[in-house]
Amino acid sequence: MTHSIVVIPGDGIGPEVTLATKRILAAAGAPVEWIECQAGLAALAQGRDVLPQETIDEIERYGVALKGPCTTPVGEGFISVNVQLRRRLTLYAAVRPVRNLAGVPTRFDNVDLIIVRENTEGLYSGVENQVTDDVVMSMKVATQTACMRIAHWAFRFATRRRRKRITVFHKANIMKMTDGLFLRSARRVHAHDYPNIDYQELIIDAGCMKLVQDPSQFDVLLLENLYGDVVSDLCAGLVGGLGVVPGANYGERGAVFEAVHGSAPDIAGKGVANPLALLMSAVMMLNHLADERDDPVCNQVAERIKGAYNQALEEGRSTRDLGGPLGTEEFATAVIERLRG
Ligand code: ATP
Numbered sequence: 001m002t003h004s005i006v007v008i009p010g011d012g013i014g015p016e017v018t019l020a021t022k023r024i025l026a027a028a029g030a031p032v033e034w035i036e037c038q039a040g041l042a043a044l045a046q047g048r049d050v051l052p053q054e055t056i057d058e059i060e061r062y063g064v065a066l067k068g069p070c071t072t073p074v075g076e077g078f079i080s081v082n083v084q085l086r087r088r089l090t091l092y093a094a095v096r097p098v099r100n101l102a103g104v105p106t107r108f109d110n111v112d113l114i115i116v117r118e119n120t121e122g123l124y125s126g127v128e129n130q131v132t133d134d135v136v137m138s139m140k141v142a143t144q145t146a147c148m149r150i151a152h153w154a155f156r157f158a159t160r161r162r163r164k165r166i167t168v169f170h171k172a173n174i175m176k177m178t179d180g181l182f183l184r185s186a187r188r189v190h191a192h193d194y195p196n197i198d199y200q201e202l203i204i205d206a207g208c209m210k211l212v213q214d215p216s217q218f219d220v221l222l223l224e225n226l227y228g229d230v231v232s233d234l235c236a237g238l239v240g241g242l243g244v245v246p247g248a249n250y251g252e253r254g255a256v257f258e259a260v261h262g263s264a265p266d267i268a269g270k271g272v273a274n275p276l277a278l279l280m281s282a283v284m285m286l287n288h289l290a291d292e293r294d295d296p297v298c299n300q301v302a303e304r305i306k307g308a309y310n311q312a313l314e315e316g317r318s319t320r321d322l323g324g325p326l327g328t329e330e331f332a333t334a335v336i337e338r339l340r341g
Contacts (some may be wrong), residue, residue, distance in 0.1 A: 001031060001293070001295050001297070002031050002032065002033055002301075003031060003032045003033070003064070003289050003293065003295070003298075004032075004033050004035055004062045005032045005033070005034055005035065005038050005062060005064050005066055005285070006034075006036075006055070006058045006059050006062050006064070006065035007022070007034045007035065007036050007037070007065070007066050007067075008036075008037050008038065008039050008040075008055065008065060008066070008067040008068055008070070009036070009038075009042065009068045010039065010040055010042065010067060010068025010069045010070045010071075010263060011040045011041040011042055011068070011069065011071040011263045011268075011270050012069060012071060012262070012263025012264050012265045012268040012274035013068075013069070013263060013264045013267060014040075014068025014069045014070065014263055014279075015042075015068065015335055016268075016269075016271065016273050016275070016328050017068060017273050017274070017275035017276065017277075017278045017279075017328065018066070018068045018258070019329075020275035020278075020279070020328050020329060020332035021066070021275055021278045021279045021332075022034065023212070023283070023332050023336070024275075024279060024282075024305060024306070024308075024332055024335050024336055025282055025301075025338040027166045027339060028301050028308075028336075028339050029301055030282075030286060030298070030301045031295070031297055031298065031301070032199075032289075035058055035062060036050065036135050037052075037054065037055040037058050037059075037065075037068075038055060039051050039052070039055050039070045039081050039085070040069075040070030040071050040072070040081050040263075041070070041071045041073070042054070042070075044073070044242070046196065049082045050070075050072065050073070050078055050079075050081055050084075050332070051070050051081050051085060051088075054091065056085070056088055057255065059085075059089060059254050060089065060143050060253055060254060062254075062283060063202050063254045063255070064254065064255050064256075064257075064288065064289065065254065065255075065256045065257070066256075066258070066278070066281065066282055066285055067085075067256050067257065067258040068258070068259075068263075069213065069258070069259065069261060069262045069263040069264070070082065070277065071261065071262075071263045071265070073320070074111045075216070075222070079126060079254050083124055083126070085249075086118055086119045086120060086249055086251075086256075087120055089113065089253050089254050089256070090120065090251045090252055090253060091249035091250060091251035091255070091256055092118065092119050092120045092146065092149055092150060092153070092246060092250070093116060093117075093118075093119060093150060093153045093154070093157075093248050093249070093250045093251070094116070094117040094118075094119045094228060094250075094251065095114060095116055095117075095157070095247065095248045095249075095284075095286075096114070096115040096117070096232050096235070096245055096246070096248075096260055097113075097114050097115075097216065097245075097246065097249045097284060098111060098112075098114070098115065098215075098232075098235040098236065098238065098239055098245055099111060099112050099113075099239060100112070100239050100240075101211070101239065101240060101244055101309055101310070102182075102245065102313055102314045103310075103313035103314040103315070103316065103318065104239070104240040104313060104318070104322050105115070106238060106239055106240055107238070108215055108216060108238060109216070110216040111215045111216055111235075111238055111239050112208060112216070112219075113164070113215060113219060113220065113221060113235065114157075114161070114219070114220045114221070115220075115221045115223065115228060115231060115232055115235060116150070116153070116154040116157065116220060116221065116222050116228075116229065117223050117224075117225060117227075117228025117229070117232065118146060118147070118150040118182070118202050118224050119223050119225060119249060120139065120181070120225070121135075121141045121142060121143060121146050121224075121225060122140055122145055122178070122224045122225030122226050123138060123139075123140045123225065123307075124225045124226065124313045125139055125140070126140065131162055137197035140175065140178045141178070141319065142178040142179075142181045142182055142224070143176070143181075144181060146187065147181050147182050147184075147185035147186075148185045148188075148189065150185075150222070151185045151188070151189040151190075151222070152189055152193075153250070154166055154186075154220065154222045155190065155193065155194040155197055155236075156303075157220075158197050158219075158220045159177035159194060159196060159197060163197070163219050163220050164197065164198055164219050165197060165198035165199070165218075165219040165220065166186070166190070166197055166198070166200070166219070166220045166221075166222050167197055167200040167201070167202055167207070167218055167219070167220070167221050167222070168182070168183060168186050168199075168200070168221075168222045168223070169202055169203075169204040169207040169208075169221060169223050169227050169231065170182060170183050170201060170202075170203065170204060170224070170227075171203060171204050171205075171227075171274035172203075173203060178224075179224065180220075181314075182224050183201060183203050185295075186199070186201075187199070187201075188285060193247050196201045198226065204227055204231075206327050207221075207231075210232070211231070211234060211235070211237070211238070215235065215238050216320065218230060220293075232247075232260050233260070236260055236261075240321075240322055241278055241321055241322070242261035242264075242321075243261065243273075243274030243276055243319065243321045243322065244257055244274070244276050244277055244322070245259070245260040245261070245277055245279070245280075246260070246277050246278070246279075246281035246283070246284055247259060247260050247277075247281055247284075248281065248284045248285070249286065255285075255288055257281040257282060257284055257285040257288075258278070258281055259277030259278045259281055260277060261277055261279075271327045271328050271329065272319065272320055272327050272328065273319070273328050274321050274328070274331070275319075275328050275331060275332060275333070276309060276317040276319070279305065279335070282305075283302045283305055283306055286298040286299070286301055286302035286305075287299060287302050289298055290302070304340060305335070305339070307338070307339075307340060308335045308336070308338040308339045308340070309335050309338075311338045312331070312334040312335050312338055317331065317334040318331065319331050
């Protein structure tokens, strides 16, 4: 069985980390063929939309995509590629596992938490108004449909992964209607359907303090859109930075796997970017294929890749952001040399 997967190299460091990731997957024998599509500046350079309809159509057609970071030009008239993609494909659940890696020393050990972020509304609604010459306004949107949908998704996911507890970060004491709805939805789903999972609520400021005091006390975090964005980067900082946190966006019409980091223009084209976050996203993609398409080979390949990058990191063969000596391609080679079986 060969799986056709849409790949979007993206902008900035995107093409470099995508190439390295594809090289490792090929060496590991991943049963995938790539359908290359464009988005971001790369699409604009070809005279197309920042997110071409063809790219959306291909993701819908094949159901799974691996995506590099895309830059949205600053200024009026461009809606973020990521926001558009998530909205147009209704990729409503973003999942970011945050774990310590062997060979990457950080302040805390035993960090093993998963962020589940609502991906379609909140302050990302894009509804902004000029009210008067003096006043502009940004609308935070919450719908019962989306709040219930993400709550169901998170509890189902936690149950399948044998996780013990879900913590919701919120600010319902101030945003009584929007965060209130988010909170009530999570409470309802927990009370009705998931007594197997412990449920906790924390006001987000207190939650952030607890996160940086001892992140190992958290298991699954359930967050609305903007909180999920901010807390994802905070959590990346706890385990070694943006170079080591993968992500997946799930919806009813497809799944898109991408690193949490952006296009990092400061290091683009220098061959120093860490491809690990995208590689780990590709491992999540292989596990998704194994589950959804009942293909155990994908699972085996995912495990081999994990074993290889863990070994490389333990031996100090890492990129510079992690204190190692390697560039992007050298790290990919180090992983390939450690593939077994
Ligand atoms: P965006 O707004 O698109 O999310 P951002 O402004 O948050 O982007 P990123 O591009 O995510 O910024 O990265 C922030 C900084 O972290 C980069 O400038 C870069 O120095 C570092 N960084 C991010 N990703 C990597 C990586 N894969 N390897 C090495 N360093 C990285």
